[in-house]
Amino acid sequence: MSAWLPKDFWTRNETLVAGVIILFCIVATLSDPRFFTITTVSDLLRASIVIGILAVGAMLVLISGGIDVSFTAIAVFAMYAATVLFLAIWPGAPWPLIFVVSILFGAALGAFNGFFIAFLGLPTLIVTLGTLSVFRGFLLTFVGSQRISDLPPAMRDFSRGVLARGTTEAGNFYSIPWAALALLIVIVLTWFILKKTMLGRSIYAIGGSVESARRIGINVKWTQFFVYVYVGALAGLAGIIHGSVGRMADPFSLVGLELSVIAAVVLGGARLIGGYGTLTGTLLGVALIVIVQNSLIVIGIPTTWQSVTIGVLILLGTGVPAYRAKRAAARAG
């Protein structure tokens, strides 16, 4: 730790993604000076909250060596079920209670995944592909398939709450919603778990080598189970925020977003083989994807090119480090 920068600073995914973001901002500002304003920043931040919380969860699963594609279904299930429940029994409930119930729903569905993966030892992709369909089908069949715009009032109150808002002297409007605080809490909590607890280190260890983890006595099953419950809880939180901020409980929303979220995480340096992933990288990956989704038009690229651009970024973002690693290995051999 002699230098300011870590040794591998220039070869990290995080650096690459940050570089692309900065490059994009420069190009965007040159083509339209209005891009580089606090308004844009606060717009992008608001667009990042739900996808950011989901991405933190997806990252945890990737680190543990698994993959979860069901978290969007969990998010929408938890949000819709919680909304329907409170509309039926207590429409006037305070929003923290509604949020907690949504989080608990999410955790319960996550536990369902965790049971199959950790205790029955089934492959994570197969299980979550299955539960993606099951959760969604169950929701639409038994809970409801109507869009609900008449939400409990407390949820609307939440969406109106702001940490800061205002207009700069230049006339740029900005607002930071309460939901941003939720993302911050998720980040801090996850950072603490991953960096400061043996549980978090065990998640990295399992992702590095399950067999080695077993041999030194890590409780692999419970650690995996925790990962899926935690991811479910985060999905429940992201879902209820999505419903509140959008002022609509839409059972058809969110599902379909899972691959973009996983793409953001992979872009940020997490590896599909497990063991690698950082919060910084994940958040940068989310930022890049959100910027591309929202601001491509500013630099004159038609929005129809969005998915092409994201695809190219993923190829570059994962391909360049992989190519470099291969070159390094070839030199060493």
Place this chain on the structure above:
Amino acid sequence: MSSDHDTAFIDLRAITKRYAGVTALDSVDFTVQPGEAVCLAGENGSGKSTLIKIISGVEPGTEGSVRIAGEERPVLNPRISAAAGVMVIFQDFSLFPNLSVAENIAFATQLTQQERFYKAGAAREIARTALERIGVEIDLDARVEALPVAQKQLVAICRALASRAQLIIMDEPTTALTEKEVRRLQGIIRKLKDEGVAVIFVSHKLAEVLEVSEKVVVLRNGKKVAEGPASEFDTQSLTYHMTGRDVAEVPPSDVRAGAETLMEVRGLSKAGSFSDISFELKAGEILGITGLLGSGRTSVAKALFGLVVPDEGAITVEGHPVPTGDPQAASRARIGYVPEDRLTEGLFLSQSILRNVAIGRLDAHTKSGVLNMGGLVSEAADWLKRLKVKAPDVNAPVQSLSGGNQQRVALARWLSRAPRVLVLNGPSVGVDVGSKADIHDIIRDLASQGIGIIVISDDLPELLATCHRILVMREGRIIDALDGRAVSEDELARRLAS
């Protein structure tokens, strides 16, 4: 003898282990004193892994008693065994490639201390202490995946030490190490012994561990067939006890006078890897290429078969130029290549012997696009017989075979294509002593049939037992060409290291 039992750290008496009717261990007594290094030798299936499993608590014995640190252990599991100070270092080291050196060393310790929170400072302290005990410096923050094999092994040893190991069991500790690294490991073992830590080596490579061992125990077919001070054993007597027969290696017979030149390599170079490699290979000749790890021998081997693209140079086989850097062209020129790491490069482990042998022969058994399975099966069966592969039939998956038999299957694949030149990279890595001699027999036999063979190896006795000529490489260049039947092992070792 009773005093031996009293002071022993590990004391097994009359241990018998049966698996579904098969006796893996037959009433074996085994003791390890504190600070003693014991070499446990035996071929595959001799029962040595079973013995280790019993000591480390992975499996219980069927009969007999186990005492660890003077205490009777009627019930044993890996946790109890580890708590008593028995640590196994597996061949793959069981490390976490994605975590730092410090964390790898400290993880198990922090787990047993029932820590809930991870303290990076404490982990570094644990790691530093362990590294100091064996007098080694490794960057604590380096990721383990970036370390060379020898350092990974040291990290594994430190992890065992950090967990208060009283006995470290090392499975094949020297297979992946160079001579120099082996010497350093020997030094570390001596240091451990001075501190009262006992060591059990489970090894095929005998000479290296004999130097630091006090005692040798040889198992064969589940029975202890020899035990005594290491000074009373040498490689030959060990081999005799392990195999139950005298494995005498005869050097190869002369190359036929006036044999034609099969292969000619001229000025083969690749920047940063090897340069100006030139040699000739005659029909029926066995040519050894040796050098320390990193000398470029493996890259040259691969370049001969087109797996590494050289910057310049030419290869001809029977006078016809072979395009370099093209495995298919090499294969058409009837060059065969058996890679060193057959587990990842050479064989499809989960597939049957038939499929592994047949993959190179599909063309020959295809008529108007239809595969003649009968022909393939009889050809594969024929090769099993000729190479004496021990397998139930051609449908057995390759991973169910022992190392020596796997290597024979890899050979069979190439031999079935009637090669003119056969490049064997590490032909007996991870193979039993007995099988090794058999493989050497096969190599000599093939040469006498007129095939030109190139053996790439750093196993000096192997080179001396098979090669007519030996080329020594260092830093990518051929620095010596020696007569394989005239040079002594010491001389060869000196040329290699000088």
